Amino acid sequence: MKHELIMMVIGIILISGCTGLEGIMNMFGISGVATKQETILQPQQGLGVTSFTIAVTDMLADTYNYVLMSVRNHAGGANAKNIMVSLENVKPFQLHECDYDRDASSIRTELCNQFYNDFGVPYKAHKINEMFPDEEVQFFWNIKAPDEGEIAKMKYNHIIYYTLSYDYAMVTTKTIAGISQDEFLRQSEEGPVTITGQQVSSAGEIKFTSTTQEPFIYLEGSGKTDINLNFEIENQGEGMATPETELIIIIKKPADTTINYNNEKITQFGWKNVSEMQSEHGNLSEIYTELASNTGDQLIRSISSDNLNSGKQTVSVPIKFDSSTFHEPQKILTFTVYITYNYLKEGQTTLSVYPIK
Amino acid sequence: MANKDKEIESLKEAIKFWEVNVEAAKLKGPEEFKEAKRKLLGLQGRLNKAIKKGEEGWMRKGWLARRKLKKKGGEEWGAYKEGKEKYTEEKRAMRPERGRALFGFGGEGPRKASDVLLSPGFIMFFYMAAFFLIIIPNPILIAGLFFLAIALFLSFRSGNQTYTVMAGAVIGAIITRGYLSGFIPLYGFDRLIGLFMAVGSASFMQLITKYDEDTPYEKLMVGGFGVVIVITTLIFITMIETFYLIIWLISILLFWTALVMNYPEKHPLGTKVSKMIPLICLVGAGIFYGLAYAFTIGGVMFGGVIDTIMHSLGGTSSSGGSIFDMILNPKLALAAQLKPPTEREYAPGATAPPNIAFTTSFQAIPLTGCYEHSIYTIIGKIKNTGTAFIDDIRLTIKTEEGISNPSVCQSGEVKDSLKKPDGVEGCIWHQGIQIAPGSTVSKSCLAGPVNVPTGLEELVNWFGDMICLPNCDFAYQGGEDVLPSHRCFFDVTASTAFHSRSRLPIEIIDNSYAKNKYLQGTLVSSIRPSTSSVGPVEFSLGGIEQPVWDNNDAVTMIVSTVNTGNGEVNEYSSIYLLIPKNLLDEEDGKPTCNNDDWVCFNYEGPVYEYSSGGGTWKDNAEALKQFAEGEGVGSIENFKLTYDSSLDNEVLKSDYAICFYNKGISGGSLMQTATCNLKMRPNPEGTLRRTEIIRGDVLYTYKVTSDASFEVRDCTI
Incomplete structure (x- = not known):
């Protein structure tokens, strides 16, 4: 019994010494082993x-x-x-x-x-x-x-x-999911229909998020459906969009005959053709050389940095989905969004x- | 020698007797056993001493003597070796019993677990562990308390009252451990010094106290404590926090003493070591405390020099500890010792005392004297209550104005041989007095009948100063219309010239940038408070709105001087501001102030051309020269010498405007305010922030006066 007691006391002493090691080392000016970790940039940083x-x-x-x-x-x-x-x-x-x-x-x-x-x-x-x-x-x-x-x-x-x-430039790829009305009704009988697309973004301070209601519903073989693609754009970085500059947003639709921009409304929603914007902002193709070859698939617009710095901004893209010759129960549309900004x-x-x- | 032999034999007999008694006492009970054991050990100690002092006194020979003996060899060396072996064997033979008495191990006879747990050594171990864990840094304090709990438990179980003292010592250590760290700025040294002091003091006490088995422990302890307390009090009496230091010391001492006094015949560290330890530890601790004293009290006394360095060392930096900055930049440390830069400033609103502050007092000996023959020793005192060294202060004592002093109290005529400087009043006056912070300077002289008694010169010399004597024939020589008594009133005034400076950095932010930061909710005000040099008059600049640059933007500046000292401003020499051109109107280059009290001069371009034959004044510089002459300064060169030697670089070459407060300034005006409108020039292209520094200076003489009096009586009545 006494041996166990002595061992217990010795154990306590050793543990106490270990727990107080840092304090003792500090007392004599000895710093502990320091590990220096490299600074890692966060995804919201360009x-x-x-x-x-x-x-x-x-x-x-x-x-x-x-x-x-x-x-x-x-x-x-x-x-x-x-x-x-x-x-x-x-x-x-x-x-x-x-x-x-x-x-x-x-x-x-x-x-x-x-x-x-x-x-x-x-x-x-x-x-x-x-x-x-x-x-x-x-x-x-x-x-x-x-x-x-x-x-x-x-x-x-x-x-x-x-x-x-x-x-800086940021690229976001967003897939929008569509479903035919018949298929939607069929799936609804089994429960809520939760089909949504995916979004992938490169690193950068500007956050571009889709708020489009998904899935959009169309009638197979029955004309055109108006769809509004909605996005939120916000500054998620610690800095600001440089005052008195503009963010340029370019959206590129899929090369698919079933999808077209709603030309009657794009101006109303603040979008322009790339050629129009080029005349206002200079040569955009320097950054987007890959877009310059097929400007017909793209729309472009700008947002004032002052507006963005004051909070979230919402942009919408009016499109028409032509399902007159389309007879499939589901449709996935892939949009690419490019944002260039000065930060x-x-x-x-x-x-x-x-x-x- | 024969007596010693008898004593040794007698002690050996007694030991044999008590060895039997110890065995018998085991059967009677633990208390009886302990008492018998104690007696036995005491006798063994006495036997050892007697042996050393007796025939085997050779054991006490030093290393050199032994070496000589060994070299010599022969019978004497053989006897030495034999005696040593015998002595060693005897000591070895005693070990088991001593070990058993101390720790419950060894010796003969049956043992119980309680022999170990309740043995003095075991309990001491817990107290020691608790003590050391408690005095070292915080994380171990809890472990220390755990050990203390065990020690207390075992102490109660053992029933030995001595442990109560130890428990008190450890608890005292817990209570007082924080105080030393507050006193000594170097982290960790407080504990180290505490240990030095504990070991040294306890060892010292061990030396001066003698064990006598007939003397109760308590008496020995009290006697030892008394001596140590007196000594430590003498050592630390001049230091701050003496009270806490002594508490700390006593706490440690109680503990250590209890440890060693339980087995007084053998100091745990040996006789020689026990003699050296007090010297090393006490002197070492004294040196450490002395250094600490220099770093704290000394730092204040000598203008906070060392404190300034410590302050600098303690600063934080993004590139690591700033102590490395000081190492990398030894010039900074060196210069800091010569000229402390930081103590002359303080943040507005801080409660720190001004560094320039002093009080005056008066003493007359006697306070009551006689017309005919009394000689008064008049002592004027100035105490420097600030934190900076005052190197030029003037003291005057004169009869108080506005009080109907009788003729007997009026100052006498100034004698030709002791002419006072112009502008100095009073019969006692001194200039160029230097006073260290916290100290008092006294200036004395004698006043008495006009006809100085023979031999007075010697007395005057004894007081060390006779400059005022011919000027202060206060006492009336007597006459028919003498009143029974008169009281003479005086003013004791000390004055010195001083600068109070102020600096206001204005950080201007670009308008568009500020707007976006505001929209983001990240705009932080860039208004910065002004910094004032510490002095009895607080000279401050402030009142700036958020300085966002925009076209035609302007900010308002308020200038104020407030007397925050205990005296009054005797005279203002000048108040002026230096304003950078970027805060001035581009057309006329001047600030717009709300009244005509401020006269501003602008320096655009080279205004004063120096050449071998002198300088040429141009434009506004000529105006400043005339203004300076009108102020009695004489010339701009004198102005620079008088006010600010840096003006040469700052004003004449760097495009500043200089603004003087042109209103008649008198000492009675304790507050002066002015409001000036500053127009900010545009930021250079692409500049988001910039800082412009406005500086100001007020020069004044400051005086502190106290009242004093003594009484003159007709002693013939």
Whole structure:
């Protein structure tokens, strides 16, 4: 009995020691084994900022420091274009580049050992033309702290923001399920009819969701049925659609003679032909080369970024389903939706300047 | 030697006797057995001591002596080896019984489980475990309580009162464990120092107390505690939280003492070690405490220098611990020691005391004297109640204005040899006084009859200052119209010049961007509070609306100065603002203020051209020069020297407007406010946010006055 008791006490001691190990290690300044996990981009991110840091957060007046920013494109996303990273609220700091202190908003007129496509952009910004999925790029700036006088000889805490803007595209494939009236009635006798299509989207900040009532019902061999495809579009990212820009939505119907756009209503619903939009927004085929060959299957429209930033937007596509020569109990229609947008993300970090020379 | 032999023999006999008694006591009961055991162990201890002091005193020889003996060899070395072996064997022979007494193991005779569970060593083990688990970090506190519960249970079962003291010690440790961590800024060191102190103090007590089996434990303990408490009190009396430190110390001490006193004949760590431990531990702990003292109290005394560094070290950063920043940037640490930058600022609304603050007081010895022959020692005192070092303060004592002081109390004439500077009033005056935070400076002088008695000079020198003596012939020499008594009233005034600075960053956000953030519900106000340097006058800038840039957008700025100190503003020298051009109207380059109290000058482009023969003034710079001359400053160079040496870079080269408060400023006006309309110039293309910093400075002399008096009587009545 006594041996068991002694063993029990020894066990308790050992367990207590283990549970308190971290505290003991902390007491003597020994940190535990740390595992560093790589930052993973979420599906609702196209481009993500994996880190935004300042090399030394406590600076002396009139000294230099580094700001570092890493950007990664989602592996499941599209090619990002016109990527621009920029520091905001830089003043009263300056940027040091090519051996001179520069005003952050001044336009860069010379390049010094850098691979960014920065000529002609402000010193506060860096730009690259394209990032492929899963590509990661690190940007950096050399900043100079204000002098003592400018911060009134008191310790100064400053917030530096970054912005990341880029053009991005998201592709959504949505299948819409249809069922003949006879088949619907037959299945209804067995219970509720729950036939719905599938939706697959690539990574990106803009969420495009079908709210179309499914399945749509048609009469076999009996003329045309009007169907409204309804979609909700919303910003699911942490940033915003860049102010004063427009999102372009292109919908491509299946190459199927039974399906046609309702030409009487498409204008009323805000849709245009691709050629019309091209004349307004420039050459769209740069991004959608695959669409340019068959523009007859596509409709296009735009949404203001201000509207999208204020909340969900609803778009509808009027179509006609011609079942006069169609004699099948079910029909699956596959639509492809392309959304291109310019997105803006913001983040911040704080640093302090001590009024010491 | 013969006496020692007798004593040894006698003790051996006694031990044999008590060994029999112990066996007999086992049959009588546990209490009797323990008492007999204690007696036996005491005798064995005494026997060991007697042997050491007697014929086998050679055992006490040091390592060097033994080495010499070994080298020498021969009979003496043989005797040594033989004696040592014999001694070792005797000690070994005693082990089982000692082990049994301590832990219930070993020895002869039947054993029960309770012999182990209720043995002193076993109970001590639980107390020790509880104690160490409790004093180290939080996660183990619960385990410590568990062990404490077991220890308490076994203590009650054993019926030994000594354990009550230990239980109290451990519970005391639980109660006080938080205090040391609040006192010592370095995490973990409080516990480490606590252990040092515990071991050192207990060992020290062990040395100074002698075991006597006829003396009750309690007396020994109380005696030992008394000595230790006195010593520790002397050591820590000047430190803050002395009370808690002593509680902590006593708690540990009680525990340790109880442990060692139960078996006093053998210190667990050996005789030599027990002598060294107090020295090492107490001195070591003293050094640690001294460092801690320097980091806290010392930091305040010397302008918060070390505290500033600690503050910097404690900051957080996104790139890791900022201690690494300091290591990477040693210049920062070095400079921080020389010039603490952070303590001169505070967040508005904070309750921290101003760093520049002082009080005055007066003392006269005697408070009542006689007309004819009394000599008064007048002492004016200034106490620095702030946290910064004041390096130039002036003290004056003069008869109080507005009080009908009789003629006997009026100051005398200033003698030619001791002319006071212009503008200094009063009979006692000192300039350039330096005071460390928390300390008091006294300046004394003598006042008395005009005819200074012979030998007074020496007395004056003893007081260390005679500068005021010729100026302060307060006492009347007597006369026919002398009143029975008079009371003389004085003002004791201390004053110093000071800057209060203020800084207001205005973070402007692009209108379209702000609108979209607002639509998203993510717009956060970018209004930032102003930061003021700490001083008796709070100079603040504020009142900015959400600064969103748009065409023709403007914000309102309110400037105020408020006296938050315990004295009054003696004189304002100047109040001025530096406003960046991006906050000014593009056409006239000036802010629009609500009244004419503010005079603004704009510097666009190079305004002052320096050359070997001097400078050339242009446009607004000329106006500023004239204004500066009108203010009595003389020239812009003097202005820079007087107000802000950075103006050269800031104003003349960086396109700022400088605005002076042009209203007559007097010391009596404790609050000045102004409202200025600032027009924001457009953001550069593509800029979403930018910050413009407005700075301001108010220069003033600040004084603190207290009343004082003494009485003069006609002692002939």
